[in-house]
Amino acid sequence: MGIEKGKISRWQAILLVSNSILASMVLITPALLTKEAGQDAWLSVLIAGILGYLIGLFVVSLGLRFPEKNLVEYSIDLLGPWFGRAVCIIFALFFLHINAYLVRAFSVLLITETMPETPLSVLNIFLVILVAYGVYLGLEVFSRVNEIIFPLFMLAGLIIFALAAPEMDFEQLKPYFTHSFSGILWGSLILASFYAEGSFLLMLIPSLRNPKDARKIVLPVSLILLVVISIDVVGLISLFGAQETSRMLFPTFELAKTVHLGAFVERIESLVVGLWVSSVSLKIMAFYYVSVLILAEVFKLKDYRPLVLPYAFVLVVLSVIGWEDTNHVRFYLSRYYPLVAVTVMTGTTLFLYIASSFRRNDKKGGETQ
Amino acid sequence: MRPLKKPKKATEIRQQRINARLEQIQPDKDLLKQSISTVLEHNVELFKKMFAETSDFVVRQFHFGSNREIRVALIFIDGLVDATAISESIFTPFMLKTLEHGDQEIVPQNPYDLILNWLVTFNSVKEEFEIGKLLDLLLAGFAILFIDGAAKALAIEVKGWAKRSVEEPKAESFVRGPREGFTETLRVNTALIRRRIRTPKLRFDALQIGSVTKTEVCVAYIDGLVNPATVREVKQRLERIETDSILESGYLEDFIRDNYWTPFALLDRTERPDKVAGCLLEGRVAILVDTTPFVLIVPAIFSGFLQSPEDYYEAYDYIRPLRWVALVMTLTLPSFYVALTTFHQEMIPASLALSMAVGRAGVPFPAVVEALLMEVTFDLLREAGTRMPRSVGQAVGVVGALVLGQAAVAAGIVSPFMVIIVALTAIASFLIPNYSSSIAIRFLRYPILLLAGSFGLVGIFWGLMFLLLHLASLRSFGVPYLYPIAPSVPGEWKDVFYRAPWWAMDRRPLLFRSPNRIRQAPGQRPEPPAGRSGDQAESGKQEIKKNENKGDDSVS
């Protein structure tokens, strides 16, 4: 058994993984997708849904080969103490980088939309304090909070889309199938790269109350993601049109701006930002936690908590210096991020999977001899 | 790694020193373990020495028997005992009856038996010989009778001090429901609970806490409904306490709560016996403390603080959801106002924004300062009103409403909108039935207000997230504080967000881990009489079923 003593239920795990993937996906991907696939983006979403489901099954089947052990323990078993640790550190650093980029995206959104005068670093520190507090309290605690926040987040999203529905023009989805198949496929690959973020589950499988349940997490999560992102993409395209959506930085957020109910409820985008803050902070907490936990396991510590606060320093610095400006964030996001995510996440998983298969064959061979 | 021995030793020495100090206050320990002597004068001298010149310590020595040859001494604490009872039931039989009985019987070989069997006409008499125990009994309101020549003394229960009678509780008042409240006397309190739960399974396990005050503490629970582990845990925590005094259950609360660094109450407390009975029936544990009407209930959960016992008596209504709204309002209403006026003016509808701007036109402060000013004023007024005598309290209310509200607006220090907001918040805060958690929520308004003033809506959500994380990390005797909400158990929400009718709540709440979850037979929803409904056979069947289930109602 690893460090973490807290256990989470299957339901909590489903919500945690869904939230961790959705929080940024829902805001960012529609613009990327429509750029690649235009009004056929919904097709990319469907393909990505299937791809994501397969990725999920694959990741979980690796985890379930060692249901009682976490990522670090079996990488060391499989790849030896040095190489195994190196792979895990790459994993941890990758999550650090994602976190830095998420924190940055948070402050970018805040600065562009509601408080242009606030310095970037102040907002970054502001968010990281909250996140570090959550990680310090532990997996059990923030997955419980997620259990409250995620359904609220979904409910709010549903209400906003319902309010925007009268403005939508579903004719904008036509003509069908005009974009090249390669574009649609590339779009779905981008989306799938966000699904790949779910591989942080590898670190959580031993913390599940019943590790065998991990396989039963994949389908509900894939379905939640598929439904939400389909509504998101279809709604945005029919509201703004594919062209305009692709030019926006955070199109879902722009949608909130158009919403109004009578003359009393209008311009609720600030409210959406607020809700999104709770959701994205939970996402960062999950990745922060996994990253710190991996590091603690790599250094054979008894507890991950001593690393939480120092990590916060690094996170704030990286989120400030990592990207020059908003354009750079956007450019990195659309060009590099999907590639990096797919390579690191699926790459390491695949690598470990192959290694474990070899090891298993070795063992079988050894036993028969 | 080499274990560092030094700090351990230091703590041990400190512990010993503290224990020695605690014992110093007590009379000599060895002495207390000794038995009393057969010589009457020795015993009387011993107790006289212990109490020195204390004015309420009374010794009454007298002789009786036909020749006045039997010498006895009665000692008691004046004020703790019932003086009439002593004179009627001790002095009268001793001094008068012995004369009436004729001379032959009253020259017994064993005066002790004679006294025990013939003379002391009290129902509760204990025989004791250990000095320490006699001392405890004496201080608990017993009268001690020493008899010359006997190595045992009689402790006679003649308790009778000035008590407050059972009155309506002041802090929790109802429209509907029993009007009895606990008093300062432990026995009266246990009786109030016992009257509601007539089963031998209702247990009151007694402990004594406080080396000087020796306060009687009772752990109440219903055997078979409560989780034994909870009772064990409660007792363990209570027994760990080493202090000189417990004057109120609040002292205990600080000692046994799971996490001190939280503004939230991790134990529920009440002065209503009906609430305690209800909680015991849910499988919880109550801690009664002598000398206070406030009873602690563990484990406590956050949603429990939004429940009032009255919810269960008055037919089910919309008050529960309203309380949740009130909770959110208390916490965030002023902050929302500040955030909207400072950062997000675009969210305010145009017509409203105009009148708000007019109201704020002359106000010299930013909205945060204005809000803080008014909130602090309100808290001052509230505190003044609570602690003042009732007549003055009303005056404080008038001053607050008229002078501060009206005059502050007229003077242009605050906008009328702010006054409305603060007043609304204040009223909402009164909707939270539990006083301690209402204070906690009101206190948390301030940090959220400051966050709203510096970061707008995002600040509010940040603050709420922080609060949620904190709440989710709390536990009360092993039960997650946010229980049926997170970890979410939708099946238990019928007593959280609304109060389901009694026939629907056929199971005890899961969270207290009661070994017996069945509260009543399911399916007792009242149906229209058989004759009127379409399917007569169906309802007839249900009628029979109901009768069959009746036998299972009682607590097993």
Add this chain to the structure above:
Amino acid sequence: MFLKILFVLLLGAGVAYYEVPKLLQQQLKRELIVFGCFLLIGVALALATVLNLPVPNPTDAVEYIFRPVVRMLYPG
């Protein structure tokens, strides 16, 4: 500038003050060492950022590694 440096140092000191006694009490030597290293790295990075010194940027590294692939996928 001076204030910012002070802020970073104070934060670092605060974190050390919070964690070190706990670790000492539990006699976790390894944890103490790893914690110290991480804190030093963190504070050093923060100071370098405040002082506008060049800080190694992982984004640059990532972009350097993946640039050929991106060039191939998005010509122009």
